Amino acid sequence: MKKIAILGFGIVGGGIAEVLDQNKDQIEYQLGEKVEIGYILDKLDFKGTKYESIVVKDIQTILDDPEVVLVAETMGGLHPAYEFSLAALQAGKSVVTSNKAVVAKYGSILLQTAKENNVRYLFEASVGGGIPIIRPLCDSLAGNKICSITGILNGTTNFILNEMENKGASFEAALASAQEKGYAEKDPTDDIEGYDAKRKICILAALAFGKMFPEEAVACEGITNLDLCDVNILSEIGAKIKLIGHAKQVDDHIIMYVRPCVCLMDNPLASVSGVYNGIMVEGNVLGKVMFYGKGAGRLPTASAVVSDILNILMSPCKVDSIKFEEGAVKELCQDRSGKHTFYIRMEQEPVGYSYRALSGAYLVDQISRNEIEEKWQPDAYYQVL
Ligand code: HSE
DSSP states (O other), rough: OEEEEEOOOSSSHHHHHHHHHHHHHHHHHHHEEEEEEEEEEOOSSSSSTTTGGGGOOOOHHHHTTTTTTEEEEEEOTTHHHHHHHHHHHHHTTTEEOOOOOHHHHHHHHHHHHHHHHTTTOOOOOGGSTSSOOHHIIIIITTTEEEEEEEEEEEEHHHHHHHHHHHHHOOOOHHHHHHHTTTOSSTTTTTTSSSSSHHHHHHHHHHHHSEEOOGGGGEEEEEEETOOHHHHHHHHHHTOEEEEEEEEEEEEEEEEEEEEEEEEEEEEEEGOOTTEEEEEEEETTEEEEEEEEOOOOSSSHHHHHHHHHHHHHOOOTTTOOOOOOOOOOGGGEEOOOOOEEEEEEEEESOTSSEEEEEETEEEEEEEOHHHHHHHHHHOOOEEEEE
16 A cells, blocks of 8 residues: 555645546556555545545644655645645655646756655646656657747637637636636636746756746746737638747757747647647657647646656656756847748738738738837737747
């Protein structure tokens, strides 16, 4: 019997218990023994449920129990999630988490602490919900130098855009529906303003390029200023506006951003709809590979946490290949002068440029963000991927 503890018994924490219960036979078969949830740390008491007797209020109870070998942190937020994770690692317990805020801010310290205490810190569920992306990036793609990562990293905003485009739902109604389905963060500002996707691209960039950049330094724009008319104009040619997280190494700089971008019909990301995420990774020898699946929700996210739990219980002392250090802000590049194709909505025609006219807008080739802003005052503009 392997005893574990769950910190935070909300959507994801409760999902872990459900997955461990639903798949207990297969898990026992794989592991050769049962997994027991020894403790749940939560503010609520869960009275009248089968979990009532294992609810504790003090992390010390968990830290002091030598039988607890692993702690799943699904509390959300930075504090006390970080302090509890650190204390668990220092007490010789491995930690798994879905908490991207903690990984993005304190990941390097927690990985180092895990190493010093001969335990493990894994965070598969922190990016892409149920999609296996962290382990493939670190292990399966280890023979590659990663050139770029481009993805739809937030299920809530992708779901909202989809509801607005296909069902004519209002932004507010679509957001409420995402919250009801358990996709959105506690504070949905993190989803709609792009902060959640920003943490995720920071984590992926750290794994790919070895540097974790402070999230505050990354260019970020959410979906709150999107005008439905752009969505409609683009839909005439089968194109979609998606909230994209992107990281690319160019010489000794990293271009990194989160912002709405246009995916033309032939871009596989255009067909990623609803709560699904799609993450395109480009390796120098493999070329492009795309990871696709449910990016949010109780069971998909719990599935990723449970995969980390089993990975650790099967190999508690494995030395992980996950490592990164703090990145300096000066290494980040805003890519304001790089030439791309842009969707631009404005009154005047883009004279002197090669362009394709849409209804009241243009797809202009070989132009930079700086040029657009210097030459015109467009009503809206988005980079075409
Ligand atoms: N709020 C997040 C999303 C949850 O919508 O993608 C998964 O990280």
